Amino acid sequence: MKGFQEEYGVKVVQSNFDSMESMQAKLAAGNRYDVIFPSAQWVQKLTAANKLYPIDHSVLTNAPAIFDHYDYFADPWYDPGSAHSVPFTMYxxxxxxxxxxxxxxxxxxxxxxxxxxxxxxxxxxxxxxxxxxxxxxxxxxxxxxxxxxxxxxxxxxxxxxxxxxxxxxxxxxxxxxxxxxxxxxxxxxxxxxxxxxxxxxxxxxxxxxxxxxxVNSDTYAIPANAEHPGTALLFIDYMLRPEVAAKNIGYIGYPMPIHGTEEVYDDLIASYPACKVTLEDLAGGHxxxxxxxxxxxxxxxxxxxxxxx
CATH class of the missing domain: 3.40.190.10 (Periplasmic binding protein-like II)
Structure with a gap:
């Protein structure tokens, strides 16, 4: 967050929710956020309710680090074509x-x-x-x-x-x-x-x-009523930079499907292989x-x- 603010001169205001249900209630009440982090099943629900802004991958310069290397996210079950979300973490x-x-x-x-x-x-x-x-x-x-x-x-x-x-x-x-x-x-x-x-x-x-x-994945998504969807896309693209994602992986402990970050997560869990999440887990798991x-x-x-x- 700090790096994005310093580079682009944009102040980031964070709001935390104790559950996805709370997030949905806030959106339903008309509260406006530029970026949210719903889990996969909530992308499915919010898309069905027309609550998410469509995401044009062509404006995300770092999107190939995901979609050229992680085929699963090119057309995930919860968001066909990843049309309304970008993957954040896997777990x-x-x-x-x-x-x-x-x-x-x-x-x-x-x-x-x-x-x-x-x-x-x-x-x-x-x-x-x-x-x-x-x-x-x-x-x-x-x-x-x-x-x-x-x-x-x-x-x-x-x-x-x-x-x-x-x-x-x-x-x-x-x-x-x-x-x-x-x-x-x-x-x-x-x-x-x-x-x-x-x-x-x-x-x-x-x-x-x-x-x-x-198995699950959290995502980046933009609410349909976002005040600054362009800035939201800029933020998502910044977070997809491999060097930024690598720092986040080391901090939060969750793998991110971004090419060039795999070694960071593998090193983090080297002694605990049961923690590892693979695309095979996501594609064939529960x-x-x-x-x-x-x-x-x-x-x-x-x-x-x-x-x-």
Missing amino acids: KTGIAWRKDQLGDELTGSWRDLWDDDARDHTFVLDDRDEVLGMAALLLGLPLNTSDVHELDRIVETMGTLRPYLRAFSSDDYLNLLGGDAWLQQTWSGDMAAVLWQADDPGLYGFESPSEGTP YFTGGSVESTRVRDAAYTEIKVG
């Missing part, structure tokens, strides 16, 4: 743990979250899709199921996990670094951030459970999709029931 969800408390190896299953040795030190993400998706994968159900009978099974399964849980919390890396979490459902990028911030990275492990791991109004309703209800207990 997957797994389990992080404290080796000093639980040992050097877990079993490689989502069932590891039920480890009695971590009782009251176990956290899951405070994220509807991640929680429902984790239980769905464990049970062999579709990741995005909205079948009420399958959701009942998910609620029942999560009910058996509740006695082990300290909290639902998406402050995953803070929970791990602070020692509160011995087991934490976590995003791979946040795990990488733990590794470079920890005094002793060897205390931590990360696994990709064998039942499957959700990903969250935007659902219908009814699907949203029943999934919201299931998640509320899980949290209330």
